[in-house]
Amino acid sequence: MTFERGNIAVADVRLGEQTELCNGVLLVDKKRLAEFLLSRDDNITSCLISLARPGDSTRILCVKDVVQPGCKVWGQGPGEGRRHVLENVAIVTCGKIVGYQEGIIDMSGTGALYSPFSRTFNVVLDIAVVSGLTPHQHEETIRNAGLVAADFLGETTRALRPDTIQTFSAQEDQPVSSHLPRVVYIYMLLSQGLLHDTYIFGRNAREGLPRTIEPLMLLDGAITSGNCVSACDKNTTWHHQNNPVLRELFRRHGRDLDFGGVVLTTEPVSLAVKESSAQKTIILVRELQAKGVILSKEGFGNPDADQMLLTRGLEQIGIKVVAITDEFAGADGFSQSLADSAMEADGVVSVGNANERVLLPPMEELLGPIRDLSRLAGAWPHSLHKDGSLEVELQAIIGATNELGMQRLSCREV
Amino acid sequence: MSKQIELAGIAVVHACSIVPISRTVGANRIVATIAIPHPFGDPTKSPEEEKKLRKELVQKTLKALATPIDQQRVF
Amino acid sequence: MASQYRVVYSLNQFFAGLGGEDKAYQPPQLLEGPRGPGLLLEKLFPHMEVAATLVVGDNYLAEKTETALQEILALLSPSLTAEGADKIHFLLAGPAFNAGRYGIACGAICQAVQERFSIPALTAMYPRNPAVAVYRKDVLIARAGKDVMAMKEAVQRMALLAIKQFNGEELFPDRHNYIPHGRRKNYFAEKTGATRACDMLLLKLGGQAFNTEYLMPVFDRVQPAPPIHDMARARLALVTSGGIVPRGNPDRIEAASASRFGIYSLKGLLRFSSETHQTAHGGYDPTFANADPNRILPLDAVRELESEGAFASLHDFYYATVGNGTSVANAEEYGREIAKLLLADGVQAVILTST
Incomplete structure (x- = not known):
């Protein structure tokens, strides 16, 4: 089985009379796109569409999810055939679902150093819904709108020749020298209900985990995000579509290591379930004959316990682990970083202290459901200064401390 | 030393003049004493007064040993 | 030639050459020019000049910390607030090696001086000196050996760190030989987290040395033993x-x-x-x-x-x-x-x- 990813980068995104990709410029017919979204879901009352380009003086607020547009060009099932993707374009959905959830994306200034979506051309959907929806219905409406919009824009690439084509083969088709260490990836998904959910092929991941999954399916967009909190370390759909650990393991397969597969696992809500889930995960990893494991995470607090349970259990049976985590070491950096610890966790990659503060300069344009920054006050640790600049903890910035290891940010002791 | 004795389940009171060091090395029951060269004495006082002072300090250590604590405490 | 850096050097009675335990209650005193390690400093770094030496007895400071610090600050105020050619660039204290009381004195003086006068004030200690845990958060402490045998190295490290701190350079505990403050600080690494994770795992699998990016905290505490009931x-x-x-x-x-x-x-x-x-x-x-x-x-x-x-x-x-x-x-x-x-x-x- 092989999967091809055809990457297409754009030079600009503009509003246009019709939606098409022409001479490297993506034109978006926003009237038609809004009508399309409204026609698909009765819960949507209006959809405001704006563009945000890298370098713009623009701040996007209450970001819910980010999705990479693309389309399946050919191929039977998931993980097979070819998918074209718009490499540097993102659909950004905004929604005021839980409190003020200020996931922030700044398109320039200090904040732009921290989010991967400060470097993408963003098509921002600010969606209003009918009154009386439960938070779950609200979330579902916005989640689906983002996915539909991504398909809508992705269609523009169907007939194009990609700039680059990457070919990925299933491991069984690519035997490697037996002296390379077999590495398995444990992909922890936040799926706790209460708007902390992740979806596999559109179905809630709460059921049926842990399980193994064909890595090619993950490259083909098997996982989508329904998470509503913790902007800095939630894995958006875009992160799942572009999982950097997966890419890295494919890249090094046959060269430095033998990529032995992926185990999806949960971050359950009770200790008893955490323990049994960790046990089952470890059995799956052992069946894959892993020598080493990369362990990624989503969220903070109780998921730290899952990461430590897995690390301890694996190390105790001789499987080496490197765990990726962010830290919550307080604004001054002196607090203890994690909610749990294990002596065995001697290989940790830190993707940054999410409590560290940054000063975001004032922006000319604010996108998203909140047009008045002062209304954000009190929602998350931050403060709005008189000149319109905003002091926030990194945790407010989408993807700042991504625990799949998307960013270069790290943390050290000084 | 106090930590290892405590690990054996024996109650320990650490009587010392430099409390921060005692805190750092992890003693749990700490009694602050008079001065480095004479923690349980004061040569400026008469022998009777000095003895009285010493006895009071020892009583304080016994009291610390009889006091339930759940974290480090300076008596 | 005018020296590039003017220093106030703080020592205990012993290193200042006043005496041993008999002088441990020596109240703060400011002497002109270098003493002991200060002489070594000037020899190692010809562009540094020890303008004055502060001497305090170990016991005096350890037992009457608050009073002693007030006296020290008052004593140092004229020189540390001077401008122009008389300006003092930083204060050095110690090295205290593994001496607990001296370590406390060095730490306390550095902390008080940097707070009051906003100039770099640093010391050097053996990493397991008990004073390290008390002061490392606020005070820059160069890593020193256990005893006076390591004097030259410690003075050198302290002086180099002082220059870097004075110039506002970024410091790395390993590279610049200081005891980390224990503060977590973000920085941008050269590679992404995912690449670093793979690199680290391969080193670990290959049995090679690797550096974890977050060391698990060690709780060096013992549950208090139950009290004596009777x-x-x-x-x-x-x-x-x-x-x-x-x-x-x-x-x-x-x-x-x-x-x-x-x-x-x-x-x-x-x-x-x-x-x-x-x-x-x-x-x-x-x-x-x-x-x-x-x-x-x-x-x-x-x-x-x-x-x-x-x-x-x-x-x-x-x-x-x-x-x-x-x-x-x-x-x-x-x-x-x-x-x-x-x-x-x-x-x-x-x-x-x-x-």
């Missing part, structure tokens, strides 16, 4: 790190960095006296302890309380070592061995005295 029925034992030994020091316990502890009988002994006992401790003035060893280990008061029924009985032996630059690992070993002996005799409570 002291009148408890068996008590005495332990000291104050070096009280039978006269002549039969076990020859070292005055510093003790490599052993002694077990000495208390049978029939109502009090220590200058005829029977002495101190072997080299870290404090022994006059008071030798005149009356009960001032370190209060046997006389303990016996009196025993006869009054304040506790049931006293264990027949006491245990003594010298807690002067003694390594934590050694002290822990002594503690474990002593605990075994105490348990065997049914001891429930211990008074541990230190100087």
Whole structure:
């Protein structure tokens, strides 16, 4: 089985009379796109569409999810055939679902150093819904709108020749020298209900985990995000579509290591379930004959316990682990970083202290459901200064401390 | 030393003049004493007064040993 | 030629050459020009000039910390607020090596000086000096060896760090030989987290050295033992790190960095006296302890309380070592061995005295 990813980068995104990709410029017919979204879901009352380009003086607020547009060009099932993707374009959905959830994306200034979506051309959907929806219905409406919009824009690439084509083969088709260490990836998904959910092929991941999954399916967009909190370390759909650990393991397969597969696992809500889930995960990893494991995470607090349970259990049976985590070491950096610890966790990659503060300069344009920054006050640790600049903890910035290891940010002791 | 004795389940009171060091090395029951060269004495006082002072300090250590604590405490 | 950096150097009575334990209560005093390690500094760094040397006795500072610091700040104020050619660029203190009291003094002075005068104030210590844990958060402490043998290296490290701090350069604990403050700080690495994770795993799998990016916290704490419910029925034992030994020091316990502890009988002994006992401790003035060893280990008061029924009985032996630059690992070993002996005799409570 092989999967091809055809990457297409754009030079600009503009509003246009019709939606098409022409001479490297993506034109978006926003009237038609809004009508399309409204026609698909009765819960949507209006959809405001704006563009945000890298370098713009623009701040996007209450970001819910980010999705990479693309389309399946050919191929039977998931993980097979070819998918074209718009490499540097993102659909950004905004929604005021839980409190003020200020996931922030700044398109320039200090904040732009921290989010991967400060470097993408963003098509921002600010969606209003009918009154009386439960938070779950609200979330579902916005989640689906983002996915539909991504398909809508992705269609523009169907007939194009990609700039680059990457070919990925299933491991069984690519035997490697037996002296390379077999590495398995444990992909922890936040799926706790209460708007902390992740979806596999559109179905809630709460059921049926842990399980193994064909890595090619993950490259083909098997996982989508329904998470509503913790902007800095939630894995958006875009992160799942572009999982950097997966890419890295494919890249090094046959060269430095033998990529032995992926185990999806949960971050359950009770200790008893955490323990049994960790046990089952470890059995799956052992069946894959892993020598080493990369362990990624989503969220903070109780998921730290899952990461430590897995690390301890694996190390105790001789499987080496490197765990990726962010830290919550307080604004001054002196607090203890994690909610749990294990002596065995001697290989940790830190993707940054999410409590560290940054000063975001004032922006000319604010996108998203909140047009008045002062209304954000009190929602998350931050403060709005008189000149319109905003002091926030990194945790407010989408993807700042991504625990799949998307960013270069790290943390050290000084 | 106090930590290892405590690990054996024996109650320990650490009587010392430099409390921060005692805190750092992890003693749990700490009694602050008079001065480095004479923690349980004061040569400026008469022998009777000095003895009285010493006895009071020892009583304080016994009291610390009889006091339930759940974290480090300076008596 | 005018020197590039003007320094105030802070020392204890010993390193300033005033005297030993007899001068441990020396109040703060400001001397012109360099003393001891300050002379070495000027020799190693010709572009540095020690304008003045602050001297404070170890005990004076350790016991009257607040007063002493106020006096020190007042004493330093004229020189540390001077401008122009008289401007002082930073204060150096120590190195304190593994000396606990001196370490506390260096840490306290640096903290107070940098707070009041906003100039770099730094010191150097052995990483396991107890003062490190107290001051490393606020004070820049160069990594130093255990004792005076490491003087040159420590002075060098301190001076190089001072220059970097003065110039506002970014510091790395390993590269610049200082004891980390324990603060987590973000930075941008060269590679993404995912790439770093794969790199680290491959090193780990290959049995090669790798650096974790977050060291798991070590909780060096022991759950407090339960209290003695009925002291009148408890068996008590005495332990000291104050070096009280039978006269002549039969076990020859070292005055510093003790490599052993002694077990000495208390049978029939109502009090220590200058005829029977002495101190072997080299870290404090022994006059008071030798005149009356009960001032370190209060046997006389303990016996009196025993006869009054304040506790049931006293264990027949006491245990003594010298807690002067003694390594934590050694002290822990002594503690474990002593605990075994105490348990065997049914001891429930211990008074541990230190100087």
